[in-house]
Amino acid sequence: MTSRKVVSFENIKVACKNCSLATLCLPMGLTPDDVERLDCIIKRGRPYHRGDHLYRGGDKFHSLRVITSGSVKTYSPNEDGGEQVLGFHLPGELIGLDAIQDDCHTCSAIALETTAVCEIPFSQLESLSAIMPSLQHQMYRLLSREIGQDTEMLTLLGKKSAEERLATFLLSFSERFKQRGFSASDFFLSMSRHEIGNYLGLAVETVSRLFTRFQDENLLRVERKHVQLLDIPRLYDIVQGCDSAKSSQSRG
Amino acid sequence: MTSRKVVSFENIKVACKNCSLATLCLPMGLTPDDVERLDCIIKRGRPYHRGDHLYRGGDKFHSLRVITSGSVKTYSPNEDGGEQVLGFHLPGELIGLDAIQDDCHTCSAIALETTAVCEIPFSQLESLSAIMPSLQHQMYRLLSREIGQDTEMLTLLGKKSAEERLATFLLSFSERFKQRGFSASDFFLSMSRHEIGNYLGLAVETVSRLFTRFQDENLLRVERKHVQLLDIPRLYDIVQGCDSAKSSQSRG
DNA sequence: AAAACGACTTGATCAACATCAAGAATTTCT
DNA sequence: AGAAATTCTTGATGTTGATCAAGTCGTTTT
Numbered sequence: 001m002t003s004r005k006v007v008s009f010e011n012i013k014v015a016c017k018n019c020s021l022a023t024l025c026l027p028m029g030l031t032p033d034d035v036e037r038l039d040c041i042i043k044r045g046r047p048y049h050r051g052d053h054l055y056r057g058g059d060k061f062h063s064l065r066v067i068t069s070g071s072v073k074t075y076s077p078n079e080d081g082g083e084q085v086l087g088f089h090l091p092g093e094l095i096g097l098d099a100i101q102d103d104c105h106t107c108s109a110i111a112l113e114t115t116a117v118c119e120i121p122f123s124q125l126e127s128l129s130a131i132m133p134s135l136q137h138q139m140y141r142l143l144s145r146e147i148g149q150d151t152e153m154l155t156l157l158g159k160k161s162a163e164e165r166l167a168t169f170l171l172s173f174s175e176r177f178k179q180r181g182f183s184a185s186d187f188f189l190s191m192s193r194h195e196i197g198n199y200l201g202l203a204v205e206t207v208s209r210l211f212t213r214f215q216d217e218n219l220l221r222v223e224r225k226h227v228q229l230l231d232i233p234r235l236y237d238i239v240q241g242c243d244s245a246k247s248s249q250s251r252g
Numbered sequence: 253m254t255s256r257k258v259v260s261f262e263n264i265k266v267a268c269k270n271c272s273l274a275t276l277c278l279p280m281g282l283t284p285d286d287v288e289r290l291d292c293i294i295k296r297g298r299p300y301h302r303g304d305h306l307y308r309g310g311d312k313f314h315s316l317r318v319i320t321s322g323s324v325k326t327y328s329p330n331e332d333g334g335e336q337v338l339g340f341h342l343p344g345e346l347i348g349l350d351a352i353q354d355d356c357h358t359c360s361a362i363a364l365e366t367t368a369v370c371e372i373p374f375s376q377l378e379s380l381s382a383i384m385p386s387l388q389h390q391m392y393r394l395l396s397r398e399i400g401q402d403t404e405m406l407t408l409l410g411k412k413s414a415e416e417r418l419a420t421f422l423l424s425f426s427e428r429f430k431q432r433g434f435s436a437s438d439f440f441l442s443m444s445r446h447e448i449g450n451y452l453g454l455a456v457e458t459v460s461r462l463f464t465r466f467q468d469e470n471l472l473r474v475e476r477k478h479v480q481l482l483d484i485p486r487l488y489d490i491v492q493g494c495d496s497a498k499s500s501q502s503r504g
Numbered sequence: 505a506a507a508a509c510g511a512c513t514t515g516a517t518c519a520a521c522a523t524c525a526a527g528a529a530t531t532t533c534t
Numbered sequence: 535a536g537a538a539a540t541t542c543t544t545g546a547t548g549t550t551g552a553t554c555a556a557g558t559c560g561t562t563t564t
Binding site for chain 4: 413414454455457458461476
């Protein structure tokens with residue numbers, strides 16, 4: 001039920017140097033020698049199943065984690081039982097960066113499907129980065145990138161309409177799937193409508209209606225989790241917020 | 253017109269070891285020796301005036317900056333002329349972390365009043381942190397903290413009502429002023445209503461109305477930029493989102 | 505001091521999206 | 535396979551906060 005497999009689950013013994021995700025991940029920009037040294041501290045456990053927690057808010061922080069297959073939702077459980085979905089993470093993406101601050105996870109991470117991860121013990125990573133300038137640089141870059149992504153999300157939630165939010169969401173997945181060698185226009189979403197709505201600051205019903213409307217406007221075809229983007233350029237127009245997108249469509 | 257001064261503008265020659273902000277800033281947790289070494293790479297220029305840019309989106313990235321007095325607004329100028337305010341920064345706070353990613357500022361920073369900063373050339377900081385584990389650790393912590401703050405902001409914009417947003421905003425300033433040795437309940441805001449609204453994802457008019465309403469409910473007194481918080485506990489109740497706050501007030 | 509400008513406030517109206525409610529389609533459980 | 539529980543969709547209604555409009559107050563300019 002995974003959208004598509006990047007690394008099959010049996011590759012538990014895979015090393016960074018053989019990993020197709022290396023260019024997206026921590027080893028990016030490192031020399032083969034350095035990758036080898038980094039590889040030594042990485043732990044690869046058995047996969048998580050749908051609904052398993054990788055960690056929970058409040059847990060002591062030990063390791064950063066890179067998704068190698070499957071997908072993960074991070075969320076912060078807020079006082080009144082509800083939750084705020086913070087992100088959906090695909091293979092090659094690093095999670096747990098927010099926990100460095102005080103050695104404690106501030107949010108929770110849960111597998112949305114069968115999911116494998118690499119665990120990188122942070123204290124060892126820190127030691128290694130102290131003697132490996134390229135790794136230190138890569139860490140600074142990744143942390144900085146995370147900040148940049150969060151601020152983009154702030155603009156999305158602060159200023160964009162429901163329509164713009166969903167289009168941005170879909171194109172984000174499109175781009176990320178493409179980066180990973182999959183179709184940019186035909187993919188499966190592993191999260192529910194409810195989770196999409198929560199992430200985008202919208203009600204489930206609004207998300208559902210928007211999917212229907214986008215389909216009516218021939219922007220995409222959708223059937224449950226399966227999404228086919230039919231007019232990516234017009235989706236980008238919508239993201240821009242200019243309503244030129246509207247004028248160029250002719251309802252069928 | 254500054255809210256209050258932390259370090260007078262003349263302290264251009266101040267060193268980290270004498271700086272009252274050291275416990276909030278990069279030197280936090282460093283030994284006096286390490287602080288000394290860090291101090292060597294820091295540049296302290298003449299103050300910026302209201303409206304001066306510290307940097308603009310697109311500028312090449314050279315230095316992180318710590319506010320030492322005054323205040324700064326960061327914002328990302330978006331395509332259609334508008335802007336998204338990303339944050340308001342007080343003395344001791346580090347800005348520019350988002351630019352590490354690709355050596356280029358993604359957002360702009362502008363002084364809201366007369367403002368002094370320490371400049372920390374990043375390449376030198378990076379080199380130093382490679383030979384100073386405690387500094388490296390502090391950098392990781394600060395970057396992680398920034399991520400944590402951004403995700404809090406995501407929850408604010410994704411789930412909270414206008415009332416909750418403004419209460420959170422005010423208490424954030426209250427806490428930060430207190431941390432810096434000033435009154436938690438009596439301060440000046442250096443930004444306009446328009447900027448507050450932009451930051452919180454609200455229209456100016458909504459912000460203005462909320463100030464009026466909070467004042468009517470004896471939560472605070474406000475006159476232009478001058479704010480006096482009269483009932484901080486009830487403001488915290490509002491932040492929580494439980495409407496117990498409403499029931500405990502009796503309109504006069 | 506008068507005039508012009510910008511920031512803030514207040515009121516009236518409107519629209520986008522949430523909420524409530526019910527039904528259809530899927531998945532899970534037994 | 536059949537029942538129960540979810541998830542998703544669709545419609546009707548309601549509310550929050552945006553937008554539009556006008557006026558007040560403060561500040562800067564001349």
